[in-house]
Amino acid sequence: MVSFKGAQFPRDVILHAVFFYVRYAVSYRDLEEILAERGVRVDHATLNRWVVKYASALAAVAQRRKARTAPSWRLDETYVKVRGDWCYLYRAVDLHGQTLDFMLSEHRDETAVLRFLAKMISSNGLPRACAIDKSGANTAGLKGMNAALAKAGSDRKIRVYRSxxxxxxxxxxxxxxxxxxxxxxxxxxxxxxxxxxxxxETAHMIRKGQLGSGCPFAAYASLAA
Structure with missing residues (x-):
């Protein structure tokens, strides 16, 4: 359960604001105006604090509650600018396109890939196979994970496809x-x-139906229960 203790606004107002921001192409100032038109006076800086405080906690619940995923994975990374520098958003889906996990990293190397793989395995289990592109870091990370599995005495191995x-x-x-x-x-x-x-990413998972069908906001709000 995500705690809203000490919040000066009702939980539903906070959840609506956070969901609206992460789901739709609006700025914090746009959202401030939209809420004001509905009688809710809240500063754009407060809206930012709500996203920073609650979005990750809700995403953690979504990972635990999402529908079962397939053991055949697709791993890749894309680029995101932070403080004027490019960072790497590691993302993975299964063979049906269902989101497995995601992780933002300042580095694109074997260590980052191993950390992402460990995060994915903890929430999705060990995959049967993983497809990647020609990234050397992803290749090294998967080799490192297979070596770690062998060292731990596991007879399982992740099959790697570079395709x-x-x-x-x-x-x-x-x-x-x-x-x-x-x-x-x-x-x-x-x-x-x-x-x-x-x-x-959580809103994207809801669009895919990974957290149930019905009203998207209701699915998001249920994560706080």
């Missing part, structure tokens, strides 16, 4: 995320970027 064709599904899936990020013109801090992307 642009197989990876098209995750590259196409990037578009939904990039479409929402583009109007933001970059992020001012890694913390803010991580929280906002957590929210955007």
């Amino acid at each position: 642009k064709y197989l990876n098209n599904i995750v590259e196409q899936d990037h578009r939904g995320i990039k479409r929402r990020i583009r109007p933001m013109m970059g992020f001012k801090s890694l913390r803010s970027a991580t929280a906002t992307l957590d929210g955007i």
Whole structure:
């Protein structure tokens, strides 16, 4: 359960504001005006604090509650500008296009890939296979994970496919995320970027039906229960 203790606004107002921001192409100032038209007076800086405070917590619940995913994965990364520098948004979907997990990193190397793989395995289990492009970091990370599994005494191994064709599904899936990020013109801090992307990815999962059918906002609000 996500705690709203100490908040000066009702929980539903906060959840509506956070969901509206991560789901639709609006700025904080746009959202401030939209809420004011509905009788809710809240500063755009407060809206930013709500996203930073609650979006990641709600995303963590979404990971635990999402529908079961397939053991065949597609792994790739895209670029996000933070403090004027490019960072790497690692993303993975299964063979049906369902979101597995995501992680923002300042680095694109074996260590980052291993950290992302460990995060995915903890929430989705060990995959049977993983398709990647020709990225050397992704290749090294998967080799490192297989070596770690062998060292731990596991007889299981992740089969690795380096295929642009197989990876098209995750590259196409990037578009939904990039479409929402583009109007933001970059992020001012890694913390803010991580929280906002957590929210955007969660809203994207809801669109795919990974958290049930019905009203999208109802699905998002249920994460706080």
